[in-house]
Amino acid sequence: AGCPKVVPVEIAKRAEEEHAKGNPFKIGMFTGASTGDSIDGSLARANAVKFRTPYQTNKDMRNAINAVQHEPVQYFDMHLSQVAQEIRYGFLGGVDVAIVEACEITDSGEIVPTSGVGIMPTICRLAKIVIVELNDKVPAKMRGVHDLYELQDPPKRRQINIFEVQGRVGLEYVKVDPSKIYVVRTSKENEGSGFAPVDEITEKIGENVSNFFVSELKKGHIPPTFLPIQSGVGNIANAVLASMAQNKDIPRFEVYTEVIQDAVLDMMQKGHISFASGCSLTLSNEAMERFYRDLDFFKNKLVLRPSEISNNPG
């Protein structure tokens, strides 16, 4: 979600053309986390990737890493919260080109992301060239959803001044020198990844977790106002949240999460979740459309942050 969808496909085509002429053509690629098929799929199938970090979920990229057909992609599995810092340190080499998706860009170089943030502030600042896919399928009034801020580096890093889910420490845009920005206009749909529906097993897991919370509430181990939840990603996390929504003994609560999934949106609409923060909206296409349609409703119920904040282990 929030990934560029046009430029990577063109790079993949270019790679195939060059390879057909017998020329070498490969890029190194850092992302915030996993991406869509336009990035990992296209570039892996074109044998166009030299190096990949920190995380991916694409079958063709997995095969490329495991060298099923070609020379292997060098892959390093890094903690998502560390990528921006490793790039700032220079441990991964320089950043030549940042490719990002935006819903708005101003003449002064303010870039407003779409549904994902990841490592965007860091790569935009450090890159020599910033290619912005300006996607008109994403409403420009997404502006205001993001909280964009780069951490200081150790050893004398200060605290992240976020003590509540709705806390804000940064800007609603990434600002870079306009002279290094190149804009590509697109109308590409979200590359949504649907999750499997709740089944008998995940429903039971959800029920067990909800019942545990309720019993801890009754014992007084959890305060009556409840606690912020940190949910994981995937079908089980979705099922757990769904079960919590159905449980009348669990009060409305807040969520710190890595990515905001379909179930979180449902629970906001039903009044069970009051606020959520994450580094991206990882939604099915259906949920993404619903989100954009009701943006006024959702806008003051969530914030999207860089992954070095959303995924910070501190």
Place this chain on the structure above:
Amino acid sequence: AGCPKVVPVEIAKRAEEEHAKGNPFKIGMFTGASTGDSIDGSLARANAVKFRTPYQTNKDMRNAINAVQHEPVQYFDMHLSQVAQEIRYGFLGGVDVAIVEACEITDSGEIVPTSGVGIMPTICRLAKIVIVELNDKVPAKMRGVHDLYELQDPPKRRQINIFEVQGRVGLEYVKVDPSKIYVVRTSKENEGSGFAPVDEITEKIGENVSNFFVSELKKGHIPPTFLPIQSGVGNIANAVLASMAQNKDIPRFEVYTEVIQDAVLDMMQKGHISFASGCSLTLSNEAMERFYRDLDFFKNKLVLRPSEISNNPG
């Protein structure tokens, strides 16, 4: 280090007397970390322990946990940084009696610890009775070495305002209601645990680590002023620090550590370590005597903190 040495032995004797009469007698025991034989050894041999957390290194206690002779001690292996918070939450039941070692105690209830802190601020505040072993083998001018502060509990905990090794956020004593303090005067020696001397293998490990640091310095990955080190505990940590001291390409540095070991003292005296913070001095008796003898020298080179700070994973 810094553990009480008299009262636990008396409790063990009492347990044996009661057991001889056929009466049940067992205590539950929370500590900051491992203790000396006066605590874990005596009480384990007397079959006087019902419950033990978070960590121990005593052979008799290990046997008691493994139920070699008696009904097993219920043992829970907890992250040292979490003990104080779990006690505050009430998850471990109430605290009836805190037994601590001190080098000074005032009429107003200021208790100055000796060479260990651990969970002392929390247990002294919560206990109904505080038994203080006032040990005259420890100079009262230890006062000023400690930085005593209890963390707030989640979910709205604020940051720990320590951004440099020598940072201070708390008091130099634990203050409790004087009416709940009972003083036992002692002259017991430190129960030092010597470490094995550096041998061929640990020396080589130390050399490899030092050479790695030097190569990272030369590459510019580590700034020329170096970085604070976090050392582990035990023979290898001692050997690594010793090797770093001998390496002329490693500048003077600072140490955040769990416990301050012999090698750190040596390196302070030789000028290789400028400052260290930890939750206890875990020294051989020889080094402990040296420390007390040169307290004026060491006093402005180290600080002892509660383990929820020294061992905080954040």
